Amino acid sequence: MDDFDRPILSVNHLSKQFGPGCIHCSSGQSDSLIKNYCPTCGTVYACHDISFDLYPGEVFGIVGESGSGKSTLMQCLYFDQEVTEGEALITSYKNGEANIFEESSQQKRYIRNHQMGKVYQNPMLGLRMGFSSIGNIAEKLIAAGGRNVGAMEARGRELLEHVNIPIRRMKEPPKNFSGGMQQRVQIAKALSNNPPILLLDEVTTGLDLSVQANVLDLIKKLQRELNISMIIVSHDLGVIRMLADRTMVMLDGKVIEYGLTDQILEDPQHRYTQQLVHSLL
Structure with a gap:
């Protein structure tokens, strides 16, 4: 099989629930649920039976309203949350034969440092605001084993230039920067070890429109130049339309639609997706 025909990441039957479940809601599909919440025992089914593939060089979009489960899914993939069940396989890790969710904490740290980078919606989660920008990188x-100070400084300079942070400000802490600049420092940090997969969680939320456009242009430019595989989460279908090759639509913790982005925009099948597309027009 050609490497480009083989997914770089396969996620199969991922589920995440908050709460023990009960006889009324144990399947996560019960009629007794209010959206994805069980009023009897208080369990929330944040993600239920999520499966998808990410291919080399692809931008995969995940769209849905607040509470749809898309950010929880990203937290599970980056080990910020433990999954309830499911598997994820990365081709460049143990030849794609190990379920990363069942690996040891040491191996999970290795995967975070070498196989994935993540850019958080809130830069305070992805950056140390009191460190210098180059110090964050x-x-x-x-964490990935670098020890050569000169090489690390050279890499930091290269990355900050790449994301349009002036080198004269590399010793400044991100707390001095605007929201858009903080996101660009986050992107530089996430790319520092050349991970094959980059996770982007609502990276333009809360930014001014002109700043949003700059960040999105940077993401497109980096994806073209580095041919990195990306998963980008947004509640904004406009962002997904601009960046994503394929798109998955989530609602109440479930996947309701999945396909080529153009196809979903031109011929949405689910009523919720139709409303999303209509709001974009």
Whole structure:
């Protein structure tokens, strides 16, 4: 099989629930649920039976309203949350034969440092605001085993230039920067070890429109130049339309539609997706 025909990441039957479940809601599909919430025991089925593939060089979009489960899914993939069940396989990790969710905490750290980068909606989750910008990048490099100070500084400079942060400001902490600049430092940090997969969670939310456009242009440019595989989560179908090759639509913790982005925009099948597309027009 050609490497480009083989997914770089396969996610199969991923589920995440908050709460123990009960006889009324144990399947996560019961009629007794209010959206994805069980009023009897208080369990929330944040993600239910999610499966998808990500291919080399692809931008995969996940769209849905707040509470749809898309950010929880990203947290599970980056080990910020433990899954309830399911598997994820990365081709470049143990030849795609190991379920990363069942690996040891040490191996999960390795995967976070070498196989994936993540850019959070809130830069405070992805950056140390009191460290210098180049220090944030060095932290990621050190976590991956970097020890050569000169090489790390050179890599930090290269990345900050790449994301349009002036080198004269590389010793400044991100707390001095605007929201858009903080996101660009996050992107530089996430890319520091050349991960094959980049996770982007609502990276333009809360930014001014002109700043949003700059960040999205940067993401497109980096994807073209590095041919990196990306998963980008947004509640904004306009962002997904601009970036994603294929798109998955989530509602109440479930996948309700999945296909080529153009296809979903031109011929949405689910009523919720139709409303999303209509709101974009």
